[in-house]
Amino acid sequence: MYDSLSGMTIKQWSVPAHLPSAQGSLDWSRAAPLKYQEPRGGRVRPLVDIAIRTLAKNIGLVSKEHLEALPAHILGRLWLFLEARGGACLHAWKIFSELLMTGEQNDPALDLYRFRQHLCHPEEELKLYIQPLNSASVDFISHIIISGNCIFQGNELLALADMKNLGVLELIKPADGIFASFPQVNDRIIRGWSEAVDPFPLLRVLKIWGDQTVTEVSLRWAAKFPSLVLYDVIAGKDGWTSACEEAKATGWTVSQQIARSEDMSILRYLMLFAPSEDMAMKRFFDLSRSIDDDLINLSRDARCVLKHVSYNEAPPLLDCLMDSAKVSVIQPDISRKAVPTETQFCHEAAFEAWAFWLYSLIGQLSGDRDMESRGIGPKQQTVAGPFVLPSKPMACLFLGHSGHGGITSKPSYISRGLFATKRFTFTRLEILKGIIPQNTRLAAGAANSEIAPKRQASVKHNKRKRIEDVLGSFG
Structure with a gap:
């Protein structure tokens, strides 16, 4: 979609929503060892940061199709976020390994x-x-x-x-x-x-x-x-x-x-x-x-x-x-x-x-x-x-x-x-x-x-x- 006012091209898609998973309901490969803590309020966070945190919290529910349309630098930021907070689950690793190792990322x-x-x-x-x-x-x-x-x-x-x-x-x-x-x-x-x-x-x-x-x-x-x-x-x-x-x-x-x-x-x-x-x-x-x-x-x-x-x-x-x-x-x-x-x-x-x-x-x-x-x-x-x-x-x-x-x-x-x-x-x-x-x-x-x-x-x-x-x- 082209926005004539800003001159930007926007890609928009919909992802079906899932009910929040009960603790322990995801299998081991999707339950990330993520030591996640919601940051304290006090300032407005950029939309990209909010989106990355939301994705990280729900990475076990995300499929490859959800992520492959994202730019490589955004995928890289999401992966670094996961690794810095305890590591990614196997489900996420398989997706990111395929997308980032075979993509155009210069330094995997x-x-x-x-x-x-x-x-x-x-x-x-x-x-x-x-x-x-x-x-x-x-x-x-x-x-x-x-x-x-x-x-x-x-x-x-x-x-x-x-x-x-x-x-x-x-x-x-x-x-x-x-x-x-x-x-x-x-x-x-x-x-x-x-x-x-x-x-x-x-x-x-x-x-x-x-x-x-x-x-x-x-x-x-x-x-x-x-x-x-x-x-x-x-x-x-x-x-x-x-x-x-x-x-x-x-x-x-x-x-x-x-x-x-x-x-x-x-x-x-x-x-x-x-x-x-x-x-x-x-x-x-x-x-x-x-x-x-x-x-x-x-x-x-x-x-x-x-x-x-x-x-x-x-x-x-x-x-x-x-x-x-x-x-x-x-x-x-x-x-x-x-x-x-x-x-x-x-x-x-x-x-x-x-x-x-x-x-x-x-x-x-x-x-x-x-x-x-x-x-x-x-x-x-x-x-x-x-x-x-x-x-x-x-x-x-x-x-x-x-x-x-x-x-x-x-x-x-x-x-x-x-x-x-x-x-x-x-x-x-x-x-x-x-x-x-x-x-x-x-x-x-x-x-x-x-x-x-x-x-x-x-x-x-x-x-x-x-x-x-x-x-x-x-x-």
């Missing part, structure tokens, strides 16, 4: 590319939590952690296999000392997943921790997931007496364990796939601490500016980390902020950092072949400084508590004795090269039933040795 920030939320006491059925995280078109990758205080039944876990965009799954039995409920996880669950139609097409990482859960038999079923390259297990020793033999028979490689103090580092996970050729053990320990600090601090920096580059122009992630000139790009040694070791407020923990960077590295090493074979291969990549991010935005949900204080990096399972459990990490490096193991299940007629040609990757992983060789050389 990390908070548009990764989402995380922690629900301490999930009280509904599991399907109500995973449904908002499901994306049949794979607009984003999901990372789900299920731990203590979850009252789900074991058979509810079977629905996870149908998620086409699930990239990382963690089932973490809580520490014995907190006596929290946890769904029963066993070999039958893994087998049930493997019998689904096209199970876990983009699942690259599976972690199952807890005493008296899965056994070595689960290896044969986990091997049927086409994209799975890392299977991390803590379980009772009595169920893994022939782990090496079973792994060899089912296409897995058992990774050598390292010092207990370092086995939770992000660098340890990354080096399972592309270890440095000539790294001394002491240098590995020193780097694991500094690199972990850098990557976790970067994950916490919601305002970190991102850039888009062509797919083959993205710098190799591991090379950036191992280059001493680049390790301190984020924060030089003199000012690097160490990650606190004490228990943090559970809603502030960057619990997704290790999986975020590991998923990115696996994608680089494989050329995102799993996505490419399904027709959703990325045309460009996103970087934060020298560090390449996953090829799709990632949304992470942590359900429950894993230890005292909320979230712990490694729960203790001591009810049957201090040494009743053991940790195993299994990998399938052949998948990174496009070699599908013989017992891996592919969906009948699916696009990935034929191996897609690998993209030209700049990662120099062909020259690298496995971590077993590196660590074994030190005795």
Whole structure:
């Protein structure tokens, strides 16, 4: 509409009204953790400010169609308003991530590319939590952690296999000392997943921790997931007496364990796939601490500016980390902020950092072949400084508590004795090269039933040795 008096062109549209929602009536993905307080009166506020505040209070009721007609700078202001007041809900993040990351915004920030939320006491059925995280078109990758205080039944876990965009799954039995409920996880669950139609097409990482859960038999079923390259297990020793033999028979490689103090580092996970050729053990320990600090601090920096580059122009992630000139790009040694070791407020923990960077590295090493074979291969990549991010935005949900204080990096399972459990990490490096193991299940007629040609990757992983060789050389 053109206003001849002012010379302005006005766009006007109507939005159907909704009754105010009762507290708790919105599902978790639409209930923003917004710490909103109406400002005190005293002066007249601009109309735009009033509109932004009203939208923020009702963001769970707003659809993409309501927002896509708004100018980019107004969308940016609304997003900053949400982030400054406790963060946006998943529903809002999916909308803004699509509109602002793919739009003409010059400098998108990390908070548009990764989402995380922690629900301490999930009280509904599991399907109500995973449904908002499901994306049949794979607009984003999901990372789900299920731990203590979850009252789900074991058979509810079977629905996870149908998620086409699930990239990382963690089932973490809580520490014995907190006596929290946890769904029963066993070999039958893994087998049930493997019998689904096209199970876990983009699942690259599976972690199952807890005493008296899965056994070595689960290896044969986990091997049927086409994209799975890392299977991390803590379980009772009595169920893994022939782990090496079973792994060899089912296409897995058992990774050598390292010092207990370092086995939770992000660098340890990354080096399972592309270890440095000539790294001394002491240098590995020193780097694991500094690199972990850098990557976790970067994950916490919601305002970190991102850039888009062509797919083959993205710098190799591991090379950036191992280059001493680049390790301190984020924060030089003199000012690097160490990650606190004490228990943090559970809603502030960057619990997704290790999986975020590991998923990115696996994608680089494989050329995102799993996505490419399904027709959703990325045309460009996103970087934060020298560090390449996953090829799709990632949304992470942590359900429950894993230890005292909320979230712990490694729960203790001591009810049957201090040494009743053991940790195993299994990998399938052949998948990174496009070699599908013989017992891996592919969906009948699916696009990935034929191996897609690998993209030209700049990662120099062909020259690298496995971590077993590196660590074994030190005795």
